[in-house]
Structures are given as structure tokens and as C-alpha cells.
Amino acid sequence: MKPLQPSPAPAPETETQEPARDIPTEVKDAGLVAKRRRQIVDAAVQLFIQKGFHKTTTREMAKAAGFSIGTLYEYVASKEDVLYLVCQAIHLEMEQRLKERLKFAGTGAAALSAAIEVFFEVCDQMSDHILLIYQETKSLPKESMRFVLAHEERITAIFADLLGRGVADYSLKPLDRAQIELMAHNIAVLGHMWTFRRWALAPRFTLEQYTELQRSLILGELT
Amino acid sequence: MKPLQPSPAPAPETETQEPARDIPTEVKDAGLVAKRRRQIVDAAVQLFIQKGFHKTTTREMAKAAGFSIGTLYEYVASKEDVLYLVCQAIHLEMEQRLKERLKFAGTGAAALSAAIEVFFEVCDQMSDHILLIYQETKSLPKESMRFVLAHEERITAIFADLLGRGVADYSLKPLDRAQIELMAHNIAVLGHMWTFRRWALAPRFTLEQYTELQRSLILGELT
DNA sequence: ATTGCATGACTGAGCGCTCGCTCACCATAA
């Protein structure tokens, strides 16, 4: 198995493009490959959450996925490769869960308010996964890391868009580009904060209380 | 060398107390011990920042500190122990830098505003160190992790105190305990955000711009 | 039907190596 990670060499013309994923040197049934990779990722996510990337062995991953190390290395080029797959999978799931629940109807302000609620709820559901990203992203090779960060920026952009809409339809007070950008990052990070400050927040607030307080804080500032 | 980490067994009566640090089985010059440990920590911090805890070897640490592995293990019980020392040292330095620059004069609101500026500046100076804490804290044994998190809460408490003062002297609008606590965490995290979202923020904002925007956002909400 | 063979997913012992940690020994100063 050749590595799946984005090849550092050829800069693709369209800027943020998915790296070439498949190397057809060994032809395999694509369906099976996808299935096995999903097994590997599912197993690895749980192990990484429990013990971290570095303390998880390839043997453990293989066993948890339901086959032997040999087979693991039929579908993956290296241990680092699994980490890349895991990070990608987490971001993808995050985005899907958001997209399927986001409502874009109403004023910009209303849509933003709803989006914050949805986002915080998804953060709560996936808090272990978000933590994993925060802790292990830097273990990725540089090039792969850039793709993970790009994903992160896509999520932030959702909020920036809604803020822009709110400004445009006058449901939010006027903001320049910089203020919008910063606010979008603030919202994203405040969602993540619920996961990486759980130890301090969860004893004092329920998710609903936390969401309500933060949302009124954010919107109070913008209207 | 016995481990330096907080012993899990005896819960000290005074709640958040420094764990017993010294085991006098082998008597050594305390001054030398402190000096060597400082060498070890200084070397380790740089290495951990560069390559992370797991990818740094004990041999590298010893060499960077200026002596051999044998000597390293005269002053430290294990590799994990070094990580604990490093985390402690970072928090200590953080607290010192804050304390020596914080001004408590004026209204609560004014003091808070100044504190935010100082805090953000310290975060900027120590961004690599803060990142290190975010990424490696979970590699600590459970008990040691609690002490690191307690440190974190002490810093948050600084902001909570100032917020409380501002409410008391009417320089801030009325807030209940929960709102104060939450706001304190927000401030702390927004400072950290400057370090762990550098990749997105630094290209668009200088530290001064970032501080100014966030500070007016925070204080705007509170007055 | 039976046989022989090619295919490819899968296995796991084991290779080569690195790591954390130890300990028998050394150097120097009192």
C-alpha cells in the first residue's frame, strides 16, 4: 500500500483540492477497500481516544478492526496514514452532521442563532473526536496537516457566511470583514471550548445553559 | 530517583496543595538538584516544542541538557516525570509573568481591560508553550493532570475576580456567578486561541489588532 | 465429475531496530 496522504510534490492548480487518493499498482475491489478502511478508522478512533495515537500499536488497531496486522497493511501504508484517515473521517462527519441540520431560512441573525445551537450540540456529541484533533493534528506530516486545517477553516467559513448575510440584511449591526472573520473563529472556538474545558464547565453548566449563555453573549454583541 | 509526581494515595487536607516533592532516600545538594532540573526542563521544553513529547528520546534530552542519560536519571524518575516538570514550569512562568505585570488599581472594568491586554501579550510570548500544554497534557498520568488543570483554573480565577470587582463597583453591569465564571473562561480561551489558531489569525491580524478587537468585544458586552 | 492451477484476501512469526532505563565503573575533591 502506498501512502494515502497528500503528495507534497505536485501543487494542484485548483487551490484546495483533494489529494490524489488511489494508487492503482495493486488492483483491488474498491468496495472492499472502502469497507476495510472504514473498519480500520472506526477501530482506530476508539483506540486513539482511549490511549492516544502514540500509545496505540498497529497490532491493537488490527485486532480491534477484526483482522491481522498483515491485512491492516494491505489497506494502509503506515501508522501515520491511519491517523490521517481518522482526522479526515472526523472532519467529514462533523461537516455532514452540521450540513444536514443547518437551516438557512429567515434573517441572517436568526440563521446564525440556530447555527450556533446546532454547532454546539454537534460539538457536544463529538467532543472526544474534537479533542483528538486538537491533540494529534501536530503528529501528522506537514502536508496532511494543511488539509486538516483547511477543513477547520471550512467550518469557520459557515459562520462567516451567516454573519455576512446578517450584516447584508440588516438583522445584525454593520461589521467589516475583519470583525466578521474574527467572530466566526470565536464561535468555532467557543464550541470547541465546551469539549476541552469540560472538566471546568460540565460541573457548572448543562449544554443547554452553556449554549444559551454563549449565544446571547454573541448575538447581544452583534445586534 | 523516585517519581516527583503527586502521589495518588494520601489526599492532603488543604485542598489544592503541592504534592510532596522530595524523597530523601538519596541525600543530594538541593541547590545542585534544582539547577540540574532546570537544565533538564529548559532542554526538554525546546525539544517537546520541536518534535513533541513522544518523539523526543531521553538521550536527546540528556544531551541537550549537557550531560549523559545516566545523570538525567539521577534527577528524574522517568520520561513522564520530565513532562510533568515541564508542564509545571510552564504554568509557573505563565503565572509569574502575569502577576508581575498586572495592575489592580482603578475600577474593576479598567483593571480587567488592562489584564486582558497583559494576558494576550503573555499568550503571544508563550504561544509554543501553551500549545504544548494543550497537546501533551493528556499524556500525563491522571493525578498529575489534575494539578496541571488546577493551575489552569487559577489563571481563570484571576479574571473571575476582576469581573467580580467590576460588578461590585458598578463599573460593569450586573452579572451572576455563572455569567462571571463563563466570561472568565471565555477570556482565557480567547487568549489561547491566538496561539492555536495562529495559522488563521496571524495572516490577518497583528497581536495589537487582535487584542483590541477582542477586548472591545468582551468589554462591550459587559458595560 | 474430477483434477490442476491461478488468484488474491488474509495470516502471524519474526526481522531489524529503537527506546526507556540500569549499573558497574570512573574522576575528583575532601
Added chain:
DNA sequence: TTATGGTGAGCGAGCGCTCAGTCATGCAAT
């Protein structure tokens, strides 16, 4: 001589990864 701080070769556990081999299956020739 004794005490103390320092050394670094070496131990052995455990790691990521490989590869010679097994087995089930499908197909073609007998």
C-alpha cells in the same frame, strides 16, 4: 580513602512493518 556526581555501554521489551505461506474460490482442461 571515602564520598559524591557523572558516565555510557548494554539490556531487554516492544515497536512498526514484511513476507513466505495458507486457504477458499473460480475457471479450464481433462
